[in-house]
Amino acid sequence: DADVTQTPRNRITKTGKRIMLECSQTKGHDRMYWYRQDPGLGLRLIYYSFDVKDINKGEISDGYSVSRQAQAKFSLSLESAIPNQTALYFCATSADRTFPEQYFGPGTRLTVT
Amino acid sequence: GQQLNQSPQSMFIQEGEDVSMNCTSSSIFNTWLWYKQDPGEGPVLLIALYKAGELTSNGRLTAQFGITRKDSFLNISASIPSDVGIYFCAGGYTGTASKLTFGTGTRLQVTL
Numbered sequence: 001d002a003d004v005t006q007t008p009r010n011r012i013t014k015t016g017k018r019i020m021l022e023c024s025q026t027k028g029h030d031r032m033y034w035y036r037q038d039p040g041l042g043l044r045l046i047y048y049s050f051d052v053k054d055i056n057k058g059e060i061s062d063g064y065s066v067s068r069q070a071q072a073k074f075s076l077s078l079e080s081a082i083p084n085q086t087a088l089y090f091c092a093t094s095a096d097r098t099f100p101e102q103y104f105g106p107g108t109r110l111t112v113t
Numbered sequence: 114g115q116q117l118n119q120s121p122q123s124m125f126i127q128e129g130e131d132v133s134m135n136c137t138s139s140s141i142f143n144t145w146l147w148y149k150q151d152p153g154e155g156p157v158l159l160i161a162l163y164k165a166g167e168l169t170s171n172g173r174l175t176a177q178f179g180i181t182r183k184d185s186f187l188n189i190s191a192s193i194p195s196d197v198g199i200y201f202c203a204g205g206y207t208g209t210a211s212k213l214t215f216g217t218g219t220r221l222q223v224t225l
Contacts, residue, residue, distance in 0.1 A: 004155075042116055042201065043156070043215040058212075090155050100144050100205035102213055104155035 003027045004105035006091050012111045013081050021076045021108050023091030031095070032074040033102060034058075034066060037088040046089075049074055081112040117202055119216035127224050132189040134219045136202030144205040145178050145185035146213065151198045159200075160187070163207065194223050 004025045013019050023032065034046040045058030047066040055066060063085065067075045078085055088109055092102040119136045126132055136145070144163055148156035160171050162178035162185065169176055173190045185202055202216040 040217065042217040045212065048212065092155075098207055099161075100207055100213060101146055101158055101161050102203075103158065104148075106155050107153075 002106065004091060004093055004103055006089075006105040006108050008108060009106065010109045012113065014113055015082055017081050019078050019081055019110075021089055021091075021110070023074045023076070023105055025072050025091075025093045025105075027093050027095075027103060028071075029093035029095050029103075030071060031093060032068065033092040033094070034064075034074070034076045035090045035092065036060060037090060037107075043090065046076065078110075078112075081110075083112045086110060086112050117204060117214055117216035119200075119202055119219050121219060122217070123220040123222070125222045125224060126192055128192060128194060130192055132192055132196070132221060133186065134188075134200060134221075135184060135186045136204075136216045137184045138204055138214070139183070140204070140214075141182040142204030142206060142214075143182065144207055145176070146203040146205065147174075147176050147185070147187050148201045148203065149198050150201065150218075156201055189221075192221075192223050194225065197221060197223050 007022045030051050033048040035043045044060050049055050049068045052068050065077045088107050090107050091105040094102045117136050117138045146161050147159045150156045160176040165182050167178040175188045177186045199218040199220050201218050203213040205213045
């Protein structure tokens with residue numbers, strides 16, 4: 001079984017709808033991250049969480065919100081989806097401050113029409 | 114936000130050839146990571162480097178942590194078709210917030 005899972009894998013939604021992307025991990029890591037990937041722009045950090053009570057904005061948090069329901073679960077919400085939020089979204093985890101390596105889920109392809 | 118410069122942006126090579134790519138930054142990092150992303154999948158960690166000058170191998174892949182701590186290099190020897198994908202570098206810091214800064218990627222395509 002995959003260590004980091006994301007649901008759904010693909011989603012098409014309409015402008016103005018609220019949607020939630022979910023991430024679960026079995027790696028036992030405290031730290032979790034949400035990234036957005038657009039062609040030619042690499043990975044950009046949306047939000048990150050170092051434990052259940054800690055939530056931090058990344059470089060592109062506007063239009064997004066997150067919830068850390070448990071150590072293993074971190075959800076990303078688009079409050080009112082717009083077409084320029086069409087992208088690939090990745091969840092990642094890391095163990096602790098000693099080793100910054102991050103481990104990624106398979107991604108969610110989101111299309112906003 | 115800062116992103117790292119990777120070059121080349123894309124490359125076509127023939128099977129069996131060696132490949133070199135690099136990543137440069139205006140900032141110093143104390144960790145360099147290399148990831149590979151297959152189409153439709155998330156990035157997978159290939160190699161992690163923790164020390165300036167360090168050279169680390171993973172099968173046919175070899176990566177080096179530049180002496181200035183502002184760059185890193187990845188080499189792939191004797192490329193095969195399954196090497197196709199996008200390779201990302203990432204710079205980070207141990208002992209602190211552990212956020213990573215990612216490069217824009219090198220797209221590798223291998224022809225038979």
